[in-house]
Amino acid sequence: MTDLDKRPLITISIPVLNEEDNVERLIARLQSVAAQNSDYAFEFLVTDNASDDNTFAKLAEIAASESRLRVLRFSRNFGFQRSILVNLLNARGEAAIQVDADLQDPPELITEFLAKWRQGYKVVYGIRRRRKENPLLNIARKLHYRLIHALSEVDVPLDAGDFRLIDREIIDHLRSFEDRTPYLRGIVASIGYPQIGVPYDRAERIAGKSKFDLFKLIALSIDGICSQSTKPLQYITLFGFVVSMVTALLVVVYLVSYLFHGDDTTPGFTTLVLLVLVSIGLNAAFVGMLGEYVGRIYTTVRRGPTAVIADRIDPISPAPRHQDPSS
Numbered sequence: 001m002t003d004l005d006k007r008p009l010i011t012i013s014i015p016v017l018n019e020e021d022n023v024e025r026l027i028a029r030l031q032s033v034a035a036q037n038s039d040y041a042f043e044f045l046v047t048d049n050a051s052d053d054n055t056f057a058k059l060a061e062i063a064a065s066e067s068r069l070r071v072l073r074f075s076r077n078f079g080f081q082r083s084i085l086v087n088l089l090n091a092r093g094e095a096a097i098q099v100d101a102d103l104q105d106p107p108e109l110i111t112e113f114l115a116k117w118r119q120g121y122k123v124v125y126g127i128r129r130r131r132k133e134n135p136l137l138n139i140a141r142k143l144h145y146r147l148i149h150a151l152s153e154v155d156v157p158l159d160a161g162d163f164r165l166i167d168r169e170i171i172d173h174l175r176s177f178e179d180r181t182p183y184l185r186g187i188v189a190s191i192g193y194p195q196i197g198v199p200y201d202r203a204e205r206i207a208g209k210s211k212f213d214l215f216k217l218i219a220l221s222i223d224g225i226c227s228q229s230t231k232p233l234q235y236i237t238l239f240g241f242v243v244s245m246v247t248a249l250l251v252v253v254y255l256v257s258y259l260f261h262g263d264d265t266t267p268g269f270t271t272l273v274l275l276v277l278v279s280i281g282l283n284a285a286f287v288g289m290l291g292e293y294v295g296r297i298y299t300t301v302r303r304g305p306t307a308v309i310a311d312r313i314d315p316i317s318p319a320p321r322h323q324d325p326s327s
Contacts, residue, residue: 010040014047020053020057026103030099033110047307048073056071056073070313084098085174085182097110098164109163116196123166
């Protein structure tokens, strides 16, 4: 066995969806990073979430000359978080580093991630210090991170996205989770082990369109809250108890008022209407939150694959050693 064969294998995990304008540029920069880290062997693993543009065709062209490139194309769009999970579970490396195809997260930071990994950290994540995007969306993202952090039962890092290195030991633990609506940032944090953040400034997207608007961020927040914590259910119970106590007190007050002042329906009518409207709104919100939890239970109990792989580009082997059995 040569010294090159003994090098640790690092998987660069790349989830993509309609990134035909970015994949060539991304692979070129990753090749440069790999050349600068010659102590490691690399593979580039792409999960294509059923792109409807030329992303898969371009990846096939690149794979003809880049033997380290592997591509798994899904039969349909299974969602961003599932795409990441299937990618990690099919990674062959001793560590996997996820990077988005839009090049907003600098691949050159991989060198620093590997240095921290050598120091013993099982998870190395990028902390988004500044980002060039819509101010409203930027504020929404900050609120998202802080809301998840406040409600989570584990320490989920603030301002940290999915740009991170994960050790093989963490990846193996991911196989024990059967969540069909996973929130991987929280799951990885809940597993434990030494973790460290690396600050960086996020670049502006050069080509293509963002797949993550305000509504998808809200949906991700709901996934994060429901996947990471039952605190909202506890708050609902506490709130219901407080409202019940206040309601009982108001019943006594109105009963005493009726007995001593007679039946006068005009005073307080507006207050009653407002209370009814507020209670209806809160009940709808609480029922919706309960529905989110019940829906996740139903999805998990129903089981089924995390994602269905329809096509593969794999010059090394059609059946990876660490392949996700559910895919």
